Amino acid sequence: SQQGEEDPQALSIQEGENATMNCSYKTSINNLQWYRQNSGRGLVHLILIRSNEREKHSGRLRVTLDTSKKSSSLLITASRAADTASYFCATHSGAGSYQLTFGKGTKLSVIP
Amino acid sequence: NAGVTQTPKFQVLKTGQSMTLQCAQDMNHEYMSWYRQDPGMGLRLIHYSVGAGITDQGEVPNGYNVSRSTTEDFPLRLLSAAPSQTSVYFCASSPFGTGNSPNTGELFFGEGSRLTVL
Numbered sequence: 001s002q003q004g005e006e007d008p009q010a011l012s013i014q015e016g017e018n019a020t021m022n023c024s025y026k027t028s029i030n031n032l033q034w035y036r037q038n039s040g041r042g043l044v045h046l047i048l049i050r051s052n053e054r055e056k057h058s059g060r061l062r063v064t065l066d067t068s069k070k071s072s073s074l075l076i077t078a079s080r081a082a083d084t085a086s087y088f089c090a091t092h093s094g095a096g097s098y099q100l101t102f103g104k105g106t107k108l109s110v111i112p
Numbered sequence: 113n114a115g116v117t118q119t120p121k122f123q124v125l126k127t128g129q130s131m132t133l134q135c136a137q138d139m140n141h142e143y144m145s146w147y148r149q150d151p152g153m154g155l156r157l158i159h160y161s162v163g164a165g166i167t168d169q170g171e172v173p174n175g176y177n178v179s180r181s182t183t184e185d186f187p188l189r190l191l192s193a194a195p196s197q198t199s200v201y202f203c204a205s206s207p208f209g210t211g212n213s214p215n216t217g218e219l220f221f222g223e224g225s226r227l228t229v230l
Contacts, residue, residue, distance in 0.1 A: 031217060042116075042202055042221035043155075088154065092217045098143060098162050098208075099170060100217055104154035 004032075004089040004103030012109040019076040021106040023089030024069075030092045032065055033100070034074050037086045046074075046087075081112045114138050118203050118222035125193040125229045133188040133225050135203030141220070143206040144186035148172065148199040149224075155202065161186055193229045201225045 007022045023032070031050045035043040049056045049065045049072065056063045062075040076083055086105040093099070119134045137144065145160035147170075157170030161180040175197060177189040186205075190197060204219040 033218065035219075040224075042223045043204075043219070044221070045218045048218055090219075098160060098168075099157055100145075100219060101157070101171075102147075102155040104152065 004091050004101065006087070006089055006103045006106040008106060009104070010107045010109070012111065013079055015079060015081055015110055015112050017079055019079050019083070019108055019110070021074045021087050021108070023072045023074070023103055025072075025089075025091050025103075026070065027091075027093060029067070032063075032072050033090045033092070034061075034063060034072075035088045035090060035102075037088065037105070039085070043088065076108075079108075079110045081110050084108060084110045116203055116205055116220050116222035118201075118225050120225060121223065122226050123228070125190075125227065127194060127229060129193050131190050131193065133190075133201055133203075133227070135186045135188065135222060136184050137186075137203075137205040137220070138184065139205060139207070139220065140183060141205035141207050142183070143208055144180065145170070145204050145206075145219070146176070146178065146186070146188045147202045147204065148197075149202060150199050158188065158201075190227075193227075195229045197227065198229045199227060201227060 004023045004025045033048045034046045037043045047058045049063050060077045065072045086107045088105045090100045090102045116137045142163045146158040147155040149155050156172045159178040161167045167178050202224050203222045
């Protein structure tokens with residue numbers, strides 16, 4: 001069953017604007033990851049945040065994690081047309097578990 | 113490095129036929145897995161392996177078989193194809209496995225194999 005649920009399902013913004021996507025999950029986690037998928041391609045890992053971390057940055061990406069609310073957000077600043085893709089959160093539930101469970105994704109469209 | 117290589121990229125089968133989707137990685141990763149991606153369903157784990165000789169079931173294993181005889185290869189077999197198996201299949205690998213902490217968990221994906229079962 002799906003562990004993470006992304007919100008919104010689809011998002012359309014103008015180039016230069018910021019894009020925020022949210023992920024909620026149900027059970028305790030070891031880490032949470034965000035992936036990007038361009039149309040017709042495989043997924044690419046963007047960033048990983050561990051359960052004891054609250055915020056992480058990578059270039060124009062900012063990820064937050066609130067374990068008390070079982071939620072995470074991905075912020076893409078100063079978006080570009082090349083950021084157009086689907087974004088997925090994935091959770092790793094803990095030591096001894098070798099499964100990464102994906103949500104259904106947010107489809108982001110950045111209009112030039 | 114080629115990373116994770118999947119073949120074929122496209123395949124059309126008739127109901128009842130069998131076939132094998134190939135997956136190979138050249139990164140010496142212990143962990144390998146197969147996912148299927150369906151519209152509106154996200155990615156669902158079919159089978160995974162934490163090292164050569166070790167495989168386990170994921171969320172949707174029925175109708176699929178796997179083996180892991182080498183570190184590099186992790187083929188997925190469809191035993192008797194059904195229209196419900198029409199999907200895009202992704203193979204993914206990770207450096208973590210039985211000998212390492214699962215704290216990393218970053219997956220490296222192949223480009224996918226699009227399967228249609230008529």
